[in-house]
Amino acid sequence: MATQLILTAxxxxxxxxxxSGLVGVGGGIIMVPALVFFLSYTQHQAQGTSLAVLTLPVVxxxxxxxxxxxxxxxxxxxxxxxxxxxxxFLVGGYFGSKLALAIxxxxxxxxxxxxxxxxxxxxxxxxxxxxxxxxATFS
Numbered sequence: 731m732a733t734q735l736i737l738t739a740x741x742x743x744x745x746x747x748x749x750s751g752l753v754g755v756g757g758g759i760i761m762v763p764a765l766v767f768f769l770s771y772t773q774h775q776a777q778g779t780s781l782a783v784l785t786l787p788v789v790x791x792x793x794x795x796x797x798x799x800x801x802x803x804x805x806x807x808x809x810x811x812x813x814x815x816x817x818x819f820l821v822g823g824y825f826g827s828k829l830a831l832a833i834x835x836x837x838x839x840x841x842x843x844x845x846x847x848x849x850x851x852x853x854x855x856x857x858x859x860x861x862x863x864x865x866a867t868f869s
């Protein structure tokens with residue numbers, strides 16, 4: 731493996747890991763676009779690689795840290811919910827990957843971008859601002 735490829739992969743992984751630990755994201759939001767843009771992966775290849783990374787215990791330290799800190803703060807992480815989410819994620823991941831592989835790569839990129847945009851729009855509270863503006867404008 732070329733040194734540049736090794737360093738690029740390590741930097742992508744480090745960035746995804748830092749963001750995952752910081753805000754609970756990384757695979758889809760950082761790793762997939764980075765693999766497409768910096769390593770010229772196809773959308774399918776990047777998504778599959780991101781999912782493969784999740785199969786390893788890469789987030790165990792961050793998860794344990796959050797678990798202990800939340801316990802100390804009196805807001806414990808409910809492991810029953812973790813189990814239920816994991817079960818749903820397992821089944822959903824299987825069917826989602828089957829669906830993704832059946833979709834054209836260009837369409838999949840657009841779906842991915844729309845989901846990222848929608849998430850950002852909602853998290854920034856712009857949806858409420860837009861609704862308020864529309865109501866004020868057309869009232």
